[in-house]
Amino acid sequence: MFDFHKNQTPRHRASVGPKLFGLENASVKYGTTYAMKGVDFSVNRGEIVFVTGVSGAGKTTLLKTLGGLIEPDQGRVHRPSLREAFTVPIFQDLKLFSNQTCEQNLVSAYDSHVYKSRKEFDQDLKELSRILGVSSRLELKIKDANGGLKQKVAFMRALLTRPDVILADEPTAALDFENARKMFDILNLYNVKQGLTVVWATHSKELAKKFTGRLVHMDKGKLIYSGHACFI
Ligand SMILES: Nc1ncnc2c1ncn2[C@@H]1O[C@H](COP(=O)(O)OP(=O)(O)OP(=O)(O)O)[C@@H](O)[C@H]1O
Ligand SMILES: [Mg+2]
Numbered sequence: 001m002f003d004f005h006k007n008q009t010p011r012h013r014a015s016v017g018p019k020l021f022g023l024e025n026a027s028v029k030y031g032t033t034y035a036m037k038g039v040d041f042s043v044n045r046g047e048i049v050f051v052t053g054v055s056g057a058g059k060t061t062l063l064k065t066l067g068g069l070i071e072p073d074q075g076r077v078h079r080p081s082l083r084e085a086f087t088v089p090i091f092q093d094l095k096l097f098s099n100q101t102c103e104q105n106l107v108s109a110y111d112s113h114v115y116k117s118r119k120e121f122d123q124d125l126k127e128l129s130r131i132l133g134v135s136s137r138l139e140l141k142i143k144d145a146n147g148g149l150k151q152k153v154a155f156m157r158a159l160l161t162r163p164d165v166i167l168a169d170e171p172t173a174a175l176d177f178e179n180a181r182k183m184f185d186i187l188n189l190y191n192v193k194q195g196l197t198v199v200w201a202t203h204s205k206e207l208a209k210k211f212t213g214r215l216v217h218m219d220k221g222k223l224i225y226s227g228h229a230c231f232i
Helices: 059-067 102-107 118-132 147-160 177-194 205-210
Strands: 019-030 033-044 048-052 074-078 087-090 165-169 197-202 214-219 222-228
Touching: 019 059, 033 059, 033 197, 033 222, 048 059, 048 177, 048 205, 059 087, 059 165, 059 197, 087 147, 102 118, 102 147, 118 147, 118 177, 147 165, 147 177, 177 197, 177 205, 197 205, 205 214
Parallel strands: 048 197, 048 214, 087 165, 165 197
Antiparallel strands: 019 033, 019 074, 214 222
């Protein structure tokens, strides 16, 4: 099922479907501070969207609101039902089992209703491990893994659940550009093959500009740009 050609970023994209998430004039307040203010934002099925902005701009707040971890104090939010779209978050707390090995963490993603066979799951796990260069470290316990390996395991585990949507908050913060590129290429491939929808928050506008996708930029809680990365 999973075929990935080395160093080849797919040029095409899944066709964009109906709206999955929508925020209308949504605000989130902590005390008197607005973490997010009057944000209008939507994500359609099959889109890859980068959310950029400096530290404190409101990226995590936006993603948490989309994912249902936060309800807005003002405005409206629309989220897909579980039947419409299975959404998997990758937030800074990676929620890995620290006493278990990388592989055990990955195997926890296996669902017999999602895969035709365990063999198919194992093949995907093996292929993702190979591409991300973690095959020789799968026996390492999470508590002994470095930040980059942990991020890769959390990323792989999310993908191995075969989600419809990934909400990823700085998924490559501990990784260099080469590894960030590999992750992006994998997401792109799942986007093309399975229509995966991705919202990816990063403080680095430069990183987002190197990849293809819609870019939205936040500043002081407000969404101030939405469009192609090359115009910002
Ligand atoms: N639980 C909280 N309590 C109080 N203030 C908060 C809380 N969470 C976020 N904030 C504030 O809301 C604003 C937006 O925070 P948010 O974490 O969404 O920004 P961010 O763009 O994700 O930043 P970073 O790049 O550092 O992750 C900041 O001013 C932050 O201090
Ligand atoms: Mg954040």
